[in-house]
Amino acid sequence: MRAAVVDALGSGFVVQDVDIAKPQGREVLVEVRASGLCHTDLTFATHAFAGFPPPVVLGHELAGVVVAVGPHTGSFSVGDHVVGCLVQWCGTCPACLDGRAYQCANQGATLRDPAKDGPRLSRAGLPVTQGMGLGAFAQQALVHENQLTAVPRRLPFAPAALLGCGVLTGAGSVLNGARVRAGETVAVIGAGGVGLNAVAAARLAGASRVVAVDVQDGTLRRARDFGATDVVNSAAVDAVAAVRELTGGGVRHAFDIVGVAATTEQALRMTARGGGVYIVGLAGGGGELKLSLPRLLLEQKSIQGVIMGSGNPRRDIPRYADLYLQGRLNLDGLVSRRIALDEIDAGYAAARDPEVARVVITSF
Known part of the structure; x- marks a missing residue:
């Protein structure tokens, strides 16, 4: 072959x-x-x-x-x-x-x-x-x-191929890892293939604000097509300040799709008191994260690594396929x-x- x-x-x-x-x-x-x-x-x-x-x-x-x-x-x-x-x-x-x-x-x-x-x-x-x-x-x-x-035979092969990684990881981090609920606020740092699925899943879960953060305007334009209510170019503005202003003090859930120390630190600062940070990607080895333990304690924040969207493939892939066939997942x-x-x-x-x-x- x-x-x-x-x-x-x-x-x-x-x-x-x-x-x-x-x-x-x-x-x-x-x-x-x-x-x-x-x-x-x-x-x-x-x-x-x-x-x-x-x-x-x-x-x-x-x-x-x-x-x-x-x-x-x-x-x-x-x-x-x-x-x-x-x-x-x-x-x-x-x-x-x-x-x-x-x-x-x-x-x-x-x-x-x-x-x-x-x-x-x-x-x-x-x-x-x-x-x-x-x-x-x-x-x-x-x-x-x-x-x-x-998967169903009526599911086209090209989009189906993406279910086993990009969709499972991005959507799963929102639906399984964070278990985002209706009315909550979300920030997604990194709006590439995985990030777009996180954005789409957050809207599907009923998040009231979904803020996509990236350094490319073209990527951010596409994020709007997948359900982002707001976009922030972190190369042009202070992303933390922008997200906190848009959401009235910070988001409930921040997803670091990039996975370097700088973006994880951004995610921590974007979250409101009691918020959660989810590390979904790992770029260039990731690096080491310096934390203020008193601040983490007093602000009651959590940090969680989410591998492959905390997914059970036999459960989740058919679920995402069905959502696509219903026209609910892009x-x-x-x-x-x-x-x-x-x-x-x-x-x-x-x-x-x-x-x-x-x-x-x-x-x-």
Whole structure:
């Protein structure tokens, strides 16, 4: 099959032939119909991370059709439409049994032991790393069934592909992590793909004010389309002062989608007494946060990390798909460009444009 392979960190993606194994155990072979270009994959393609050594096939925002299943697969049949998710969950640990798949203690249970079972991907007889158990920048993906969720066949593939990461993370941080309620106020720092989903979910939850904060006017214009009631360009004004003025003293919930110390500090200062700060992203290693413990105590604020929107994929992905089909969740607006697999490097270059929310591969 054709796959976009990273042979050396920083060398870009090269489309070439890669061999894919037959499904074993609970594995599912998926014909990939759409794959989103997430910045996380680009980070893995340019920086060394344990578990993702080159050569590697990346890509984790996946939608497609099941073409084969392993002998012990119980959740899927050939012809099912599915969405992939980078949340790897065993299904048997205490966290999984409690519905907290995002806190699974045994994520490796979804992966093969290459020494015992052979690699899922190979080239010229040598193993090729499969990024995050998915490897969706390819014509096919061989995935453990726990990393897949069935979706309605009438759901278009391009927006469906975004459900397993950007939507799950952004919307979930609001609906699951913060549990925003009607009438509450929200600030979202960073209005890219994940941030737009946080904005949309906040309006869906009934937030009375949703303030999008970013450094790009184009990004902020798009945030209004997703439900932001107000926008603040933090490169032009004091974002903390602006948000506090707009909301009469600060927001109830502030979401740091960027994830560096400076933006988390902004989020803390934007929140009203008793407010919550939710760290959703992590850019450039994040850094260290200096806190005033007396101030944190007296102002009764909380700080919480939210991984993958505190999501249970089998519960949340169908929920978001249904909201889209009802016309209540804007996924089409996230798909800014559709490209072919051979255009992946150009696609990532295009993704730097603030007018672009997500680039999606739809031709393989």
